[in-house]
């Protein structure tokens with residue numbers, strides 16, 4: 001039964017992949033395609049944040065800082081040191097993860113919401129460094145001229161080409177984190193989220209695993225940041241602040257904490273909803289706010305959670321119907 | 330000579346001005362069923378919390394299997410082969426029953442992240458084996474039919490059994506049960522006695538049990554340690570303990586609540 005389900009899922013995945021291959025031909029409006037690219041980048045970050053918050057139950061209110069660290073690292077490495085994008089990409093992830101380790105190691109040892117507080121702090125510090133260390137970061141103007149990556153001699157300098165790069169990386173991140181989620185390690189993360197005291201008595205070194213999941217999530221944020229820098233062609237302090245951190249949290253919350261599809265759905269729906277509400281001019285943010293509140297009120301476990309529960313209920317009804325038919329026969 | 334699997338000498342635990350454990354000495358024989366009793370607030374649960382590394386002790390030495398565990402953390406002590414249940418249930422409530430046991434079973438995993446990113450064909454076989462073991466344990470405590478249910482939806486008594494199964498999943502040499510019969514009806518409690526006996530007989534696990542229900546304790550334990558105000562006031566075989574004047578006084582001394590008077594009656598029976 002389980003194997004069968006997996007096979008169905010495999011087919012689904014192949015279908016989605018084929019659909020994505022044709023997306024640039026469907027979404028011909030280059031502006032929407034660009035928005036889709038930004039969404040894919042945010043999905044990579046949100047996947048990591050969902051692993052941290054949705055599965056392991058740890059809250060970071062400063063993830064945009066790691067996004068920014070990744071973006072600046074990539075910009076500085078490729079422009080100042082002439083390093084190839086393909087090397088700068090993992091190095092951006094590693095740099096963000098290293099800062100994540102420095103923040104997480106002391107705070108996650110302690111009980112309580114120290115990570116949440118420290119992550120606000122690192123968010124503020126990052127902003128200060130970005131805006132004030134002008135010689136290094138370019139200050140408020142940022143760094144311009146971040147180049148598009150080359151792939152086998154082809155420059156990925158259009159949104160269409162970049163889209164394919166992003167799809168592949170996002171898929172990779174999704175699969176690798178899914179593998180973690182489905183493993184013993186994923187179960188251990190959930191155990192920490194649900195009952196930290198008991199988790200320790202299941203042989204789980206909770207301090208170590210919390211740091212581990214935080215490092216993974218900051219790594220993904222760094223990767224996302226690098227991809228963002230090379231898509232936009234420049235980096236500036238704008239977009240890596242507190243508001244953006246909260247924005248990421250809202251996305252995974254609306255999508256469904258602790259659901260694999262949560263980050264994808266949350267990012268896509270909120271990004272595009274906000275865009276379509278432009279139509280309402282000055283009421284845009286009001287309507288967007290109403291949407292957020294409705295999701296939280298009517299779908300407390302997020303959009304993915306809502307549909308997951310709905311499907312389960314339908315399935316149950318079907319099973320009980322069949323059961324009745326059997327007993328009648 | 331029988332080995333002492335657990336040895337506490339002079340263990341002290343203070344909460345601010347309150348001495349919850351007062352110079353506690355305790356020897357638990359390997360292969361025995363050993364009970365700790367005492368009035369409410371006498372430090373029974375605290376003794377478990379200190380032994381298992383949840384709270385650091387203020388003084389004293391603790392040895393498990395001749396190994397010093399005085400400064401170890403809970404996950405390290407679990408790895409050595411000591412498991413526990415909680416008086417106030419600490420199940421993974423949103424997980425299924427079988428997942429709760431699986432977490433116990435995986436307690437010696439090293440959680441190196443690279444292991445889980447790799448594809449490994451032996452993994453499915455390993456997982457199948459774990460599932461089988463988990464099912465065996467659920468069967469052992471008698472809640473196999475609940476395996477796919479969400480833990481928080483189980484009735485209270487079954488939640489207690491699930492905690493035991495989960496603890497046994499860590500393959501302990503010694504298991505500490507904190508009032509496992511609390512909240513159970515008489516039939517359930519009777520079945521629990523059998524289960525605890527089998528933990529020792531079939532699984533060869535030493536049992537240290539805290540229990541309020543006197544009849545149950547007398548039925549089960551080979552040796553009883555009595556705590557009062559964090560100190561040991563008596564120790565010995567059940568028949569001796571039930572006639573010990575100090576014990577009777579300790580139970581009556583706690584402002585004759587109905588529960589304690591009942592306990593007193595049970596003691597005399």
Ligand SMILES: Nc1ncnc2c1ncn2[C@@H]1O[C@H](COP(=O)(O)OP(=O)(O)O)[C@@H](O)[C@H]1O
Nearest residue numbers: 344347349367368369370371372373374375376
């Ligand atoms: N974490 C704690 N902080 C402060 N006091 C505690 C704590 N745990 C237990 N105590 C106190 O220690 C004493 C012994 O408690 P406990 O070990 O739970 O008793 P028992 O299990 O025998 O009923 C009680 O007075 C209790 O209030």
Ligand SMILES: [Mg+2]
Nearest residue numbers: 373374375416
């Ligand atoms: Mg207690």
